[in-house]
Amino acid sequence: MQPDEKMMARLKPGCICQGIKLISLLEALEDGAESFEDVVRICGIGKGDCGGIRCRQKVEELLAKRVAAKNIP
Numbered sequence: 001m002q003p004d005e006k007m008m009a010r011l012k013p014g015c016i017c018q019g020i021k022l023i024s025l026l027e028a029l030e031d032g033a034e035s036f037e038d039v040v041r042i043c044g045i046g047k048g049d050c051g052g053i054r055c056r057q058k059v060e061e062l063l064a065k066r067v068a069a070k071n072i073p
């Protein structure tokens with residue numbers, strides 16, 4: 001992750017209902033999370049008012065981007 005991306009991720013919400021920043025989700029993925037459930041276990045999202053609906057979509061988009069980036073030759 002580039003320094004600029006990291007700085008922005010510290011400001012953007014990852015789980016708005018629990019006040020967890022996007023950086024926590026990204027760090028969970030960097031630390032080896034491979035599913036929404038892994039990210040929940042590592043950083044605690046998914047237990048707020050959205051019941052995992054909003055944040056699951058965000059995590060799945062991040063996982064898809066990671067897969068796409070790995071498949072670029």
Ligand code: FES
Nearest residue numbers: 015046048050055
């Ligand atoms: S965005 Fe907070 S639990 Fe899903």
